Amino acid sequence: MAGVWTRCPGDILSLISRFAVRIGSALALAGLCWCAADAQNVSQVVLEGQRIAIHAGAQGNDAVVGLHDVGFKTLLSRLGISTTWGAGERYILFTTPEPKIISFALGDVRYDAGEVSGQAGFAPYERGGEVYLPFYTLLRAVGFEPKIDGGETILQSQVEVDIQSRGQAARVLMHAGVPLAGRLIASSGNRIVYQFDGVGSTLERTRRVHAGGIDEIRIEQSGSVRAPVTRVTFVLSDGANASEMPSENNHDFQLAINGGRGRQVAAATAAPAPSPSPVETASPKSVVAVTAVDAAQSQDGFSVRIAVSGNASFEWHRLLDNRWYVDIHGATLQAPPRDETQTAPSVTSLRVHQVSGDSVRVALTLTGPKLVDVNPGADGLTLLAHNEDDDMLARSGSGSIGGNAVATAAPTSEGWKFKPAPAKTYVPTNPRLIVLDPGHGGSDAGAQRGGLSEKTLTLDISQRLRALLIVRGWQVQLTRTTDIDVYAPNDSAKEELQARVDVANNTGARLFVSVHVNSFVNDAPNGTTTYYYKTEDRQLAQAVHDRLTSANLGTKDDGIIKNNFYVVVHTAMPAILIETAFLSNPNDFALLQSSAWLQRIAKAIADGIGEYAGAPVAAGSGQR
Missing domain, CATH: 3.40.630.40 (Zn-dependent exopeptidases)
Structure with missing residues (x-):
């Protein structure tokens, strides 16, 4: 049975195989050599080329494994999965590094895997101080499909695709239980193709999206059981571009889809596409760059000079914990990024980073409710964080840099000076x-x-x-x-x-x-x-x-x-x-x-x- 694309609640479109419930897919595995109840037989499972001996037995269309089996614990350790269970407790929790949490209950075939519930092949049970679990169900819940090859059970990692869309933009997150490296193999017109070696897919071959700059996603699997290959084709909307984003770990791969701005990824193939035409840039607009950020302490306070070439808009915000930042939109950071500790009376840290494809952020951590002057000019922006506290502070503002430099701030809100409602007895309408x-x-x-x-x-x-x-x-x-x-x-x-x-x-x-x-x-x-x-x-x-x-x-x-x-x-x-x-x-x-x-x-x-x-x-x- 193929995997299922799942739509998450709300306005965010989500396509996630890791939350899919694949009840019938265990039928194809009925021929495995695990045939003794209560996990008496020894079988070899293969994870990324390494063999692990696990005691397992057949239980209906699933396999049963003991929670404390040495091989099972070794497998969980290699996957970075932690277990939470104590004698006398009903619930058994497995937590992946993402984290994603899979919970089983003794005597209940239902289980939770992240955001959704499913039904296992059998209910977990306790016997002789050991807890026995549906092994295949757990494997699929953490993103692995058990497959037979040459008398061995191969744990094939399945690629998962999650799309979060807002308006004409989207973020695509691909995840696998093993290191995931995407390789761009084709880029032509409104189509880009990435190849992922070493992972399979049970997702449906085609999914129409029509959101966030993506019209359609196509999945194709090839290769062998031990060396699977998955290709993902993104069909973008007219004018949409894609760019790779850094990921927090090597099990993730991310793309940013922009409905009209940004630079489209270039093909990794040596041969160019036939009759190539140049990629259009935002020709009506000049290139805007943050070329330098200089900071200094003066008698009046801590000053930051941001040199900007071209015309740009900016927006600044003050957060409750005395952090303050300004975003310069439509700009590229050409100066070195900075993340520095400061010892000024008004500022404890200064950070300068490219926060998206077209915004540069300069952020300050203030020592208290300090007034920050924002002064735009023809060639940049000057900030001054005063040494004295001020109790009438605006919380946000905006303006422009360049030929028509201007800055405005939202009026201070007395509602910000926290005045809680009169004390009263609260009665929750949803006490659970x-x-x-x-x-x-x-x-x-x-x-x-x-x-x-x-x-x-x-x-x-x-x-x-x-x-x-x-x-x-x-x-x-x-x-x-x-x-x-x-x-x-x-x-x-x-x-x-x-x-x-x-x-x-x-x-x-x-x-x-x-x-x-x-x-x-x-x-x-x-x-x-x-x-x-x-x-x-x-x-x-x-x-x-x-x-x-x-x-x-x-x-x-x-x-x-x-x-x-x-x-x-x-x-x-x-x-x-x-x-x-x-x-x-x-x-x-x-x-x-x-x-x-x-x-x-x-x-x-x-x-x-x-x-x-x-x-x-x-x-x-x-x-x-």
């Missing part, structure tokens, strides 16, 4: 729902260090936490499930944070938990902190923090602090914000790199929520 808020995302990466970004870590922890809460009977909704801005790209801080608050308030949730990662100008501060604001938040903060500090996580107890963070002030229900650890501290940084540690902190938060809220009314687990 918990909203989790992975901090940052999209155009706001949050804290960054050594290849790790806060937005990625917070989503990772939140996804792990969601899975733990779901198997305990809660409904869970995340404010974001992918790397996006909740409100809109490059939105104002208030718009972004209010959108997160709205998710909880509009759904009548029982609780709200915001997950963050801390950072500082030097590497000394470290530890875990839990923040609250409202009186009704305090008990939740205490329960969660107690579990965080008693879980032997290896971080310092930084305490429970009352603070007027926007999301905990404006949520109607009990709410907390957790700073899990410091990216800027070497010890905490090492912990944040560990998948096992991320799982432990997620479990500690889940245990604290359970300590505070008890268990939901007995019913089948759900998710939103």
